[in-house]
């Protein structure tokens with residue numbers, strides 16, 4: 001059976017340090033790896049969300065096992081305020097961003113350029129697919145998306161080539177080949193990597209989702225409550241880093257303290273057993289008063 005191996009799990013758990021009676025929010029439930037470790041570490045409660053309809057069945061198993069200690073909402077984590085409600089305060093909020101292994105290796109989801117599948121890339125609760133984006137965006141807008149969200153310097157060439165070959169692009173394999181045909185491979189990275197990343201981030205509005213959940217989290221924390229985020233690319237990490245920096249410098253500066261001056265990364269041992277962990281960065285902050 002397919003598995004998602006949670007990244008930096010030991011480090012996240014040590015930072016969160018779950019306590020009996022605590023209430024925690026796992027915004028990215030996925031395969032439930034973090035949630036399980038937290039529920040097993042203390043007699044606490046978890047409110048979890050995931051936008052992916054495919055994880056509902058895993059959440060049901062958790063509900064049977066942990067009963068009142070676990071609640072799941074098929075929702076985006078940016079809805080945290082309405083999900084948690086005004087009567088509840090949280091002792092910790094954890095976000096393990098990006099896609100899970102289940103999503104990545106399922107060709108029907110269209111996330112990977114290594115398989116042939118529909119050009120979708122939606123994690124769930126999206127209002128467009130990546131195919132909509134490449135069809136409906138102008139060449140210039142498509143190039144901007146690829147440049148800004150993929151940090152791809154050949155964005156103009158790629159957008160032009162995609163638009164020129166649109167009628168021949170039927171699946172993710174065709175899309176990857178059109179990109180590969182106009183970008184030279186340097187090193188081990190597939191030339192389609194950055195464009196696929198850009199389309200995925202755009203389709204799922206990943207950066208605005210992250211900005212909103214961080215913003216709304218602040219009012220939901222208990223004293224000593226923590227916000228802990230694991231990110232997988234520099235754009236996400238930048239959002240987290242600047243949000244935390246503004247919290248410790250702005251009007252709230254006496255209220256918050258960083259748990260990580262520099263991000264925690266995976267050990268070489270973790271990277272050797274789980275390649276996905278190589279780009280992970282863990283940052284945390286907690287509320288003093």
Ligand SMILES: C[S@@+](CC[C@H](N)C(=O)[O-])C[C@H]1O[C@@H](n2cnc3c(N)ncnc32)[C@H](O)[C@@H]1O
Nearest residue numbers: 006028030031032033034050051052076077096
């Ligand atoms: C890396 S996986 C999380 C894995 C999980 N920590 C575990 O241990 O199994 C990321 C999950 O977050 C979900 N996700 C990503 N963005 C989301 C959002 N804005 N709202 C809710 N869920 C989201 C994805 O659907 C995916 O299932």
